[in-house]
Amino acid sequence: xxxxxxxxxxxxxxxxxxxxxxxxxxxxxxxxxxxxxxxxxxxxxxxxxxxxxxxxxxxxxxxxxxxxxxxxxxxxxxxxxxxxxxxxxxxxxxxxxxxxxxxxxxxxxxxxxxxxxxxxxxxxxxxxxxxxxxxxxxxxxxxxxxxxxxxxxxxxxxxxxxxxxxxxxxxxxxxxxxxxxxxxxxxxxxxxxxxxxxxxxxxxxxxxxxxxxxxxxxxxxxxxxxxxxxxxxxxxxxxxxxxxxxxxxxxxxxxxxxxxxxxxxxxxxxxxxxxx
Amino acid sequence: xxxxxxxxxxxxxxxxxxxxxxxxxxxxxxxxxxxxxxxxxxxxxxxxxxxxxxxxxxxxxxxxxxxxxxxxxxxxxxxxxxxxxxxxxxxxxxxxxxxxxxxxxxxxxxxxxxxxxxxxxxxxxxxxxxxxxxxxxxxxxxxxxxxxxxxxxxxxxxxxxxxxxxxxxxxxxxxxxxxxxxxxxxxxxxxxxxxxxxxxxxxxxxxxxxxxxxxxxxxxxxxxxxxxxxxxxxxxxxxxxxxxxxxxxxxxxxxxxxxxxxxxxxxxxxxxxxxx
DNA sequence: TTGACACATGACTGATTAGTCATTAGTATA
DNA sequence: TATACTAATGACTAATCAGTCATGTGTCAA
Numbered sequence: 197x198x199x200x201x202x203x204x205x206x207x208x209x210x211x212x213x214x215x216x217x218x219x220x221x222x223x224x225x226x227x228x229x230x231x232x233x234x235x236x237x238x239x240x241x242x243x244x245x246x247x248x249x250x251x252x253x254x255x256x257x258x259x260x261x262x263x264x265x266x267x268x269x270x271x272x273x274x275x276x277x278x279x280x281x282x283x284x285x286x287x288x289x290x291x292x293x294x295x296x297x298x299x300x301x302x303x304x305x306x307x308x309x310x311x312x313x314x315x316x317x318x319x320x321x322x323x324x325x326x327x328x329x330x331x332x333x334x335x336x337x338x339x340x341x342x343x344x345x346x347x348x349x350x351x352x353x354x355x356x357x358x359x360x361x362x363x364x365x366x367x368x369x370x371x372x373x374x375x376x377x378x379x380x381x382x383x384x385x386x387x388x389x390x391x392x393x394x395x396x397x398x399x400x401x402x403x404x405x406x407x408x409x410x411x412x413x414x415x416x417x418x419x420x421x422x423x424x425x426x427x428x429x430x431x432x433x434x435x436x437x438x439x440x441x442x443x444x445x446x447x448x449x450x451x452x453x454x455x456x457x458x459x460x461x462x463x464x465x466x467x468x469x470x471x472x
Numbered sequence: 473x474x475x476x477x478x479x480x481x482x483x484x485x486x487x488x489x490x491x492x493x494x495x496x497x498x499x500x501x502x503x504x505x506x507x508x509x510x511x512x513x514x515x516x517x518x519x520x521x522x523x524x525x526x527x528x529x530x531x532x533x534x535x536x537x538x539x540x541x542x543x544x545x546x547x548x549x550x551x552x553x554x555x556x557x558x559x560x561x562x563x564x565x566x567x568x569x570x571x572x573x574x575x576x577x578x579x580x581x582x583x584x585x586x587x588x589x590x591x592x593x594x595x596x597x598x599x600x601x602x603x604x605x606x607x608x609x610x611x612x613x614x615x616x617x618x619x620x621x622x623x624x625x626x627x628x629x630x631x632x633x634x635x636x637x638x639x640x641x642x643x644x645x646x647x648x649x650x651x652x653x654x655x656x657x658x659x660x661x662x663x664x665x666x667x668x669x670x671x672x673x674x675x676x677x678x679x680x681x682x683x684x685x686x687x688x689x690x691x692x693x694x695x696x697x698x699x700x701x702x703x704x705x706x707x708x709x710x711x712x713x714x715x716x717x718x719x720x721x722x723x724x725x726x727x728x729x730x731x732x733x734x735x736x737x738x739x740x741x742x743x744x745x746x747x748x
Numbered sequence: 749t750t751g752a753c754a755c756a757t758g759a760c761t762g763a764t765t766a767g768t769c770a771t772t773a774g775t776a777t778a
Numbered sequence: 779t780a781t782a783c784t785a786a787t788g789a790c791t792a793a794t795c796a797g798t799c800a801t802g803t804g805t806c807a808a
Contacts, residue, residue, distance in 0.1 A: 241797090351620075351622075375659055379651060392637065497764090764795075766791105768791075776784095
């Protein structure tokens with residue numbers, strides 16, 4: 197598909213030269229298409245970057261959710277969290293570079309909001325991992341632990357695009373789990389108040405109707421499977437006012453949850469419903 | 473001084489709107505000067521950002537060097553490192569924001585080189601702190617510890633520009649020292665090879681003649697004290713070929729070392745000399 | 749062959765940018 | 779007052795950018 201190709205080539209350029217410094221011209225040249233053709237797929241440069249973020253983050257979020265909820269990994273949750281994250285970084289080094297180095301410096305409010313939604317979701321996941329895997333930890337230390345874990349992901353994630361640093365995924369994750377366990381067991385002086393994440397987690401986790409609509413529309417363009425496609429379209433219609441019964445909605449969400457490509461979308465929809 | 477004022481106002485705008493998104497126009501308007509006047513002080517936008525980086529980083533590097541070499545803090549080195557860094561962030565939140573969020577996304581090669589020089593210097597300092605304060609630590613873990621410490625500084629540094637997070641400097645540093653100590657004592661699985669930092673530290677620590685000249689020229693414009701000024705000018709002349717005797721040079725460097733504003737410049741000069 | 753329609757093009761617009769330079773204002777010296 | 783010199787101005791240039799749109803072009807069905 198055209199959109200996919202543009203996103204891939206654009207991502208390469210963004211990673212190499214930066215988002216601001218990459219022009220639509222350069223992207224279309226690299227794709228071998230015209231400028232007009234670009235605007236048939238995306239209505240602006242901002243929509244492009246938003247699509248890229250959504251595509252990768254929803255994939256990563258869905259993978260993490262799956263790994264963390266898999267009973268097979270019950271005693272191993274933190275390792276799984278690190279592993280899925282870093283495996284994604286390894287596979288998509290270009291995205292990792294954009295995500296770690298550039299995104300924090302962007303000022304588009306819509307983009308910031310979107311990233312905060314994903315970040316809030318991941319924060320919640322990490323909290324639940326800590327509660328399950330380190331239940332004996334002092335509750336005052338939990339926010340700190342979450343902060344440290346996210347810091348580890350961010351900092352050690354940079355290794356994947358430093359050329360002279362070749363990383364063994366398993367060793368890296370094992371080492372980070374060890375570090376986290378040690379801190380969970382021994383650290384006693386909290387920096388962050390327990391409610392530090394409260395605002396971001398509770399207020400942001402539910403998307404607005406507009407945000408949800410945008411995600412759905414994007415997924416409709418991304419997805420090929422007819423069942424998933426119709427499910428997405430019906431839910432979009434429901435949001436627009438064509439009321440559906442609760443049983444139908446629940447079934448449609450089950451459809452979406454069954455595929456890794458739409459699992460995150462389903463959970464986002466559910467969070468919206470709950471917030472209403 | 474005009475330069476100082478431009479740097480301050482520009483830094484405010486950079487922190488608020490980003491470096492790329494801030495135009496010279498905006499800066500001159502905020503300063504109440506004309507566009508031409510800007511170019512009397514700086515020959516380009518890049519020179520401006522470089523001056524800002526140099527100004528703050530050399531100050532911070534000098535403060536850290538002083539604190540770490542002060543015998544009074546011998547058992548307390550890591551705390552001092554964190555403290556000086558975060559105190560600087562607290563005082564100069566605008567710079568902290570620029571430094572943490574934006575600098576990593578910049579692609580100007582000269583700027584990258586400059587930041588790597590400072591980074592290499594700080595890395596060396598952290599290594600020496602670890603050697604002195606945690607001498608019993610497994611030598612294979614040292615690179616990891618350095619990486620973790622720098623990560624702590626970066627991640628917890630972000631707290632200083634999150635509005636709803638008010639931080640007590642002493643508590644923060646105490647907590648981070650505790651975390652670092654715990655990891656130094658118990659962590660046993662290294663991620664980074666001991667030579668991980670080797671390249672950056674050994675190859676980058678000595679500036680090129682041109683870099684050194686630029687720093688000297690910048691300091692000449694910044695400094696008022698006549699003794700320091702003359703010392704800088706004589707050393708610049710020496711670099712240009714007007715040979716001075718070793719005793720004179722050493723004396724001039726002593727002059728520079730006596731002021732926090734030029735201490736880092738002096739050590740940079742010494743590193744250049746050693747590398748010749 | 750014709751008409752219809754989506755897909756694709758790239759010259760174009762208007763806005764914005766960093767950086768320049770002829771000109772002017774201000775100030776100190778003679 | 780006249781001269782010389784520096785500091786400051788802002789209109790200007792040339793380049794680049796995102797985004798548009800009149801003009802094709804290829805591909806169907808009739």
